[in-house]
Amino acid sequence: MPAPVLLFHGLGRTGLSMLPMARALRRAGFEPHVVDYPSRKHAIGALVDDVVAPRVEAVLATADRVHFVTHSLGGVLVRAFAAGRADAGRPLPDGSRAVMLAPPHAGSEVADALGDRLPFRTTLGPALSELGTGDASVPAALGPVRGVEAGVIAGTRALVPFGRLFGGPHDGLVSVASAHAPDGLADRAVVPKTHALMMMSPLVIGLTIRFLETGRFAAPSGA
DSSP states (O other): OOOEEEEEOOTTOOGGGGHHHHHHHHHTTOEEEEEOOOTTTSOHHHHIIIIIHHHHHHHHTTOSOOEEEEETHHHHHHHHHHHHHHHTTOOOOTTOEEEEESOOTTOOHHHHHHTTSHHHHHHHOTHHHHTSSSTTOTGGGSOSOOSSEEEEEEEOOOOSSOGGGOSSOBSSSSBHHHHTOSTTOSEEEEESOOTTTGGGOHHHHHHHHHHHHHSOSSOOTTO
């Protein structure tokens, strides 16, 4: 039976953004399920409880493990869900893996700059202000990654004018340092890709499939 993979898009996006990844996963022998969820309508905690949890439990009713591929906010949701399950003594089944593309695990400086501005708060919803780097940052308070074997791919190419907000390499919205911040990651990778289009990159897709198959981004020695 093909291993199921749940795909979670980022803030303000739709499941359409994850379709190229889903098609490649199916060709690689996985069973992808794109989750199109209302990222702009609810806070992070509500999205974890009302979107992630029921979809995972539904998959695990018929499968012995579950994988994830996430973009941006989606990675924070899966990290929070997996941590909560682990803390409750119910970690995800052994062999469950997650590839997180450009997740703001330590928050985003862009969220700091835009989160209190009414047009952006109205358009992107309550999760935006929760993704900052300050004391109210939800992802920064989650602690080490636990409950799932996770790898993070961060980008270093920017197409949006927020470069002055960052003190190091970034993809326009999330810094490499933030994406790679948590302890407990199984592997980390950096690619010359932008935040908005990372999930459609053949390079990123290939790295994602390799991690789901092997638990590492690098090819095995001699491969």
